[in-house]
Amino acid sequence: MNKRLSFVYTYYECLQKANRFNKNLVVRYKTTYPERKNYTEKWDFWDSHVSHIYLSNIASLYGKIDYNVVPTNIYYSYIEPTLNNIPFVTSLEDKSQLDWLYTQHAPMVLLRNIHGNFYINGDSVNNNQVDISGVLENVPKVVVKQAVESHGGRNIQVFERKGSVYYNKKGNSLTLDYLLSNFRSNFVVQEYVRQHPFFAQFNPSSLNTLRVMTYRSVVDNQIRVLNVTLRVGAPGSIVDNRKFGGYAIGVTPSGYLRDFGVNNKGGVAKVFNGVKLNELKRIVGIDDIEQVAIESAKIHYHASVLGFDMSYTDDNKVKIIEVNTWDLGIDNIQQANGALFHQYTDEVIEFCKKRV
Structure with missing residues (x-):
């Protein structure tokens, strides 16, 4: 049974992204025919669309060939949905569950909105009972972000206290109306992490x-x-x-x-x-x-x-x-650190082969 996932990263979208990356590289590694053949043989049992651009891009950065470099479209279409349910x-x-799952290691959540309902310290509160100044308790700086479907750092805002009011860099004040109009539902207000x-x-x-x-x-x-x-x-x-x-x-x-x-x-x-x-x-x-x-x-x-x-x-x-x-950003990882699975590549391939 073909378990290919219909994913936003289609073959052509991945390829276009990889080609744009390749054009800006100062040094480009030109793969040989035997290298391209070896790469194709390692990965084409899933899909005949195996581009060598992924092999070339990583080789350009590291100066050597590594056949364990995972083709991006293969990863998102076959590997990730096989390894993860x-x-x-x-x-x-x-993100509204982080402090419940990882009590010692999650930023403190001051206010959470889950499916339109507000919670303070795990207790449900009505919208008209949410007192922003009381919730924040004069903490100097907070972060507001969507709790779900927020890949890529979308709509993250930092508010800093000036007097009794919290402002973001655009000068917007942190109020209940602002939260509901800009974040609507499923968001958290949490402590600012000082790195x-x-x-x-x-x-x-x-x-x-x-x-x-x-x-x-x-x-x-x-x-x-x-x-x-x-x-x-x-x-x-x-x-x-x-x-x-x-x-x-x-x-x-x-x-x-x-x-x-x-x-x-x-x-x-x-x-x-x-x-x-x-x-x-x-x-x-x-x-x-x-x-x-x-x-x-x-x-x-x-x-x-x-x-x-x-x-x-x-x-x-x-x-x-x-x-x-899901959508773990493997382009970032492989370009910065080499092949995704390193010495575990072959065991991943064999495991996923049996489930395609």
């Missing part, structure tokens, strides 16, 4: 998070960290997503940043806000971050691959900003 795991992305200086140094305006991808092995059921990628926002931006001008920087297995970051247009940078990547020490808190990701992934029995967006705070605590259970 999408109907089951999608609800676990709901550790190590992460703030790359761009102080954005919360620069680590995308930690975990993998529950289809062979031994053990959870491992597959990839870690630091996302750095564009100057002045409050979000770290590449969609809004940010960069992705790979993290080595030993916990150091790679010496370059890449944006979604194929641009490569080695210096951020005056910080040279090749001069940095080991990432602060990386061991704790990876351990929290592994422990948190254990409750997700219906998902073999997860993408945790995590922060390390200025008081040395790990925070889970969100959990991604």
Whole structure:
């Protein structure tokens, strides 16, 4: 039975995106016929549409061929919906549940709206009983974001207290009417996470998070960290997503940043806000971050691959900003850190082959 998922990332959309990336690369690796043949033979049992552009793009960045690089359309059409039971795991992305699922490691939620209903400390309250100033209790800074279907950093707003009123950068005040008119339903008002200086140094305006991808092995059921990628926002931006001008920087297995970051247009940078990547020490808190990701992934029995967006705070605590259970942004990961599944590629292929 063909389990191909009808997904937004069609073959042609993935290909166009990869080609745009390739055109902006300063150095392009030209694959040979034997290399292209080997790549096709590894991946074409699912789909005859296997483009070599993915192989070429990663080889251009790393200077070597790696046949484990996953074709983007193959991943989204076949692998992800096979490894993850999408109907089951999608609800676990709901940010209004983060502090219920990961009590010690989630930002504090001050106010949540779930399906049009308001909740404070888990208790339901009527709209006319929501007192914004009372809920916030004079906290200096808060973040408001959609709780569901918010991939890519869409509609995230930061409000800072000035006197007794909270304002965003556009000068809008945080009121109940503003929340209902701009976010409507399914949103959270949560504490602002103050990141550790190590992460703030790359761009102080954005919360620069680590995308930690975990993998529950289809062979031994053990959870491992597959990839870690630091996302750095564009100057002045409050979000770290590449969609809004940010960069992705790979993290080595030993916990150091790679010496370059890449944006979604194929641009490569080695210096951020005056910080040279090749001069940095080991990432602060990386061991704790990876351990929290592994422990948190254990409750997700219906998902073999997860993408945790995590922060390390200025008081040395790990925070889970969100959990991604589908559309994990593998272009970001592979371009910043090489092949997605590394040494586990073949076991993933064999597992998914039997279920196509």
